[in-house]
Amino acid sequence: MSGPDVAIVGIGIHPFGRHARSGREQAVVATRAALADAGITFADAQFAFGGSHSAGDADALVSELGLTGLPFVNVYNGCATGGSALTMADRTIRSGAYDLGLAIGFDKHPRGAFNTDPAEVGLGAWYGETGLMLTTQFFALKIQRYQQEHGISAGTLARVAAKAFRNGSLNPNAWRRDPLTEEQILGSAMISHPLTQYMFCSPGEGAVALVLCRADLAHRYADQPVYLRAATLCSRRFGSFEVFSPWLAIDRADSPSVEAATLAFEQAGLEPADVDVAQVQDTESGAEVMHMAETGLCKHGEQEALIQSGATEIGGSLPINTDGGCLANGEPIGASGLRQVYENVLQLRGAAGDRQVPGTPRTAFTHVYGAPGISACTVLTT
């Protein structure tokens, strides 16, 4: 393993949920918090990558943060917007072009958002008219088959959601902070069989900003720098099963999550077994279950025993979604990928408060996934 090239030396968040503030205002709050955490001002930032899906252009934030002339690139990459911004910031520092910069993700979606126009993704109007243009259906269809192939019970899907809300209750920045029992989750409205209402995340709001710098400069800005060992981004290949697919190939291929995770561990020179804490995309309960295996954190089918035994709880052997994930934080598309990294930095600093993973975690992993089949992963170490 080579030495680290990039460090995260500042983190900032605007609480997730629903707020009177605009998405841009939330991004400004998060960015100022990240700059303060690194002990710098916006004038020190040499570059920025940022984006939102529905809350405006990130580069317009300079009218609030300061017109310093820095190159500020807008990222518009669906659910991987935050992950893409971070990946590009990582590459920018590794390339030697700049030493210190920002990755910013924010969003603001109304209740019931994400009703996409088929034409935007190249599909005929019939697909939407006849009621097939729903992301909820995709997740249900994917976990339904996965449950049969790999022996995942409905009780395990409920247990994942119960864990999310329990962890969310320990996170002051989470949206859903009331724990729910597995019975309440299983008994809530059936949205798309086998997934019930409380197994799904909701469109929401929030913002996260990160300050990144060259690893050898990290101690100028942080007592406890966290090193970004890998940041990867992959789109889908032929044969993967993705949202809004009127057809699938008979010859199945791995999802982009498999490829992005494999690349991330290779780049970091680490193994999934080295991971002490992980945040994986949990658009709904089944996604967390499937992504555990797609990212290599366990084998397909092992999730049933791992989750039922409590291994993925904060005090377990493989803590997952310690901040409550998308289920408890909601899904502001542009922000979620960076929320995961924010949480892992807190955990590696030992600063996660009531939800701190015990035993000094040293290696952390994130995975964000979304339409139309993109995945971004990171590996962080102390």
Added chain:
Amino acid sequence: MVNAVPVAAGLFTWPSDEPSLIGSRCRTCGTTTFPAQGSCPRCCGEDMEQRELSRRGTLWSYTVQGFQPKEPYAGPEEFVPYGVGYVELPNDVIVESRLTVADPEQLEIGMPMELVIETFRREPDGTDVVTFAFAPSGTGGAS
């Protein structure tokens, strides 16, 4: 279904006593797509031919739409839950479709399915808008 118009042209053969979905096949690598398209997502080739797909297959996965979708959904005013699934057409392609059955207890991965054309909504002038769906075999589908 005298006054019946398809929800979109080119999706399935209509009118027809034995309607089929219309897909396309890549002359270079043999990949089948549905609906038909002009290029191949597997080999990037542009030599595609239209073809009618098998009317029978097996259920690959399923769910039930439990709430009325927002736009662009344009179903009947009174919402009735409907099944959605992927049906594997043997050695060819897996197609996504509405299902005639909306009770998960009556659906099982691997069960034989067959294509039907069903009324999806009725226009104010009495015209039926029809679309394709798959039904468990022997329940009124392809004969």
